[in-house]
Structure formats: structure tokens, C-alpha cells
Amino acid sequence: MVRWFDRTPREVTRSLLRARTVVAEGDRVLLQDLEPRLDQYLGQLLALQLVVLQQAGQAVKDAPTLAAKANLVEALRIVSTRYRDLVRLLPRDTDPLRAMEPFYASSERFAKEVAGVDWYEQVLSLHVTTGLLTDFFVAYGGGLPDDDRDAVVRVLTRETGQPLLVEELQRAIVANPRLAARMALWGRRLVGDTLLQMYLAVHGPADAAPGATRRLEPAFNDIVAAHTRRMDALGLTA
């Protein structure tokens, strides 16, 4: 399982970026029209699952009550099982570490950005980033060959810890209504950071043409709408 890499992350990233194209339809890009390579798609997804997984681990540790801890353990079980199941979808000759490696540094930076200062921010972050990333990778996976797409979507949607997180967040906000304002602000910060991560997943950091973000915006509309509904369910302004 363990191998060391003969190329630097920068070299690997550069070669991936050369291979990447973005399909535009008029001035509109449809995520499902992109055709990611399976190993690159899963490499990105796995690297981001590692971020979510570490958030969940921290949230278990910092949980203020035993009840909250037990709920978070279940969320952690779900994300760690999902990680294992996604690894299994890699092509047989693809090392999971090699697939993840080009995206790892960027996902670690993302992990720091969305870490939060306390348990409440951690749990909202876990809820918001998991929701956005799942919706994004389900849509982006639309460009994979049918069998791969079906397998990926099945793993991403099989189990969800979201109701447990909602339960914890709702209880926290009811117990301390002043938390709501901070959580709403934190949610906005999270959606910004996560959209950027999604943008980089599609374009790579090199493609920073001024029109690119605007062209991709419509593709993100559904994803942001689902985020707004998640925030509404918590009584928070998105």
C-alpha cells in the first residue's frame, strides 16, 4: 500500500492541469459536461474526505456532552467508511496515495481555513462543507462513465450523518440564541472557502482567466441553493 513518490507535488499538479479542459456552453459551464478522469476525480474527492474526516475526529474529541460525542462518533463512522468505499472505486492499478497526492497540500490548507475556533464552528463546518462537497461531487461525477458515476454516487449518498449534526446544531442554538449570529457569519465564510475549493477542483489554480469564475457560477447555483436550505433549517441566514 505504501509507496513514495518520484515526482514533486508541483510537477504532478502541473501535468494534471495540462490534461484538464473546461467545456463551456455559450457562457455557461455545466458540471456534468466536464469529463474528469476517474483517478483524478477520486484523488480530489479522497483528499477532501480526509479533511472532513479530521474535522469529525476533532469534533468527537471536543464534544461538550456524552450525547454529542456519541452522535459525532456516528458521523465519523460514516465518513471513514465512505473514504474506504471510495478508495475501492479507484482503477485497480492506481495507488490511492498517488491519486490523492497532487491535491493533498491544497486540501490541508482548506482544512485549516474551515477548522473553526470551537466545537460549534467545527460542527457547522462539518455539516456545511460535507453538504456542499457531496452535492458538488455528485454533479461533477455526472461526467464520468456511467458505471463509475453510479458507483460513486451510491457511495456518496448511501449514508449521511447530516441529521445528527443538525440535531446538535439546533440544540446548541436553542440553548444559546446568541450563537446564531456567529454561526451565520461562519456559514458564509465556509461557503466562500468551499466554493473556491470546488472552483479549483474544476479549473486548477493556473486557469485564473477573468471570465472563468463567472462562467462556472450557474453550475454552482443548485449547490448553493441546497446550502441555503440547510442554513434555513438551522434558522440561520445563508
Place this chain on the structure above:
Amino acid sequence: MVRWFDRTPREVTRSLLRARTVVAEGDRVLLQDLEPRLDQYLGQLLALQLVVLQQAGQAVKDAPTLAAKANLVEALRIVSTRYRDLVRLLPRDTDPLRAMEPFYASSERFAKEVAGVDWYEQVLSLHVTTGLLTDFFVAYGGGLPDDDRDAVVRVLTRETGQPLLVEELQRAIVANPRLAARMALWGRRLVGDTLLQMYLAVHGPADAAPGATRRLEPAFNDIVAAHTRRMDALGLTA
């Protein structure tokens, strides 16, 4: 799932201790002769699984390489799945939180004692405490009714992350031989703390009769022997 408790932890612990007896055979206690109540047995076990789980989460986060992180994620998946499967073995009318609650404070103290100062100590701790606790609860579970015992042993032995942890520890010690001396000392500290936790699981804190530890020692011999083999496999003195 979430309920609040109408008794203090101290009251619950006291009532559990009154119900607990230790069977001595001459001056020898056999763990399998103890007959724990299923809810108490699982409550203790679950509370300690929470400790192991949090160690694994921290070890994922602090892993020095992506390869190590991936191995630790698999260990984390195994312990979080084990936790879920053990919860399912509780009697239908038993709330998992209520079952764990009397043992939670003690297990949190235990978590602090075995936390370690860096990633290497965390991983050895995860390896050593999981090994000792699994062996102990398999033996202690010998006193449960047959069906319960079989179900518990099946969950405890179905999957193990131990080879992954051994791989990481061996690699670390080969890369830095000076680590061995510190790891051996840390291993001794861990076995002491974990034996005490096992002792408390059987006796409860109130039964501190001078002869009690000596009477239980033979029951722990096999468990300590297995620990010594684990340390040997790492090239460390137990």
C-alpha cells in the same frame, strides 16, 4: 437517542458497585468466572472504545505523512464501526448513553493518561491499549450468557487495525532507532495504566482491599503475555 440522566454519576456508580461481586477460586480469580451484567459490561467497553476512538482521530490528524494518515484512517474506520456494532448489542431497552455514563468520567481520565506527547506515542498507545483492552474484554466476556458472549467476541475480533499500526511503528523505529528507548518506557507506562483500568472494570474503585490486586493478577497473566509479544514484535522491551 438523547436522554438526560436523573441520577448523578456517583449514585449510579454506587448502585452498580453494590451489585458487583468478584468470584475467587482459592486465591485465584478467573475473569471468565465473573458474571457481568450485559449492560454494565457493554457500558464499560463502549466508554473505553470512545477513548481509543479519540486516540485514533488525533493520530489521523497528527500523522506525519499521507501514507501514515491513510493507514490511520483505516484504523479509525475499524474502531468507529466496532463502536456502532457494540451499541447494537445492548438490550433493546437500554440507552447507550445511560449504559456508558457511569464509566465515562473514569474513561476520560484514562484518555488523558494514555494520550502521549507526540504522534509516535499516540500510535503506540492506540496499539497497546486496544490490544490489552480487547484481550481483557474477550476474557471478561466469558462470563456473559453464551449468545451475548459470542456476539461480543465476534464484534471485538472481526477486524483489526493492529497490523497497520505495527507497520507505522516499525517504520518509525527503523527510521529513528533512538525512538526505541522512549517507546519502550512509554509502553510500560501504558500497560500499567491499562491494567489499572481493567482492575477497576472488575472491582470498581471502592473495592481496594489489599489482597484484591494479588488475587486478580493470575487472571491478567495471559493478557500481559500477549502484550509482551506485541512489544517484542516491535523490537521493544515490555
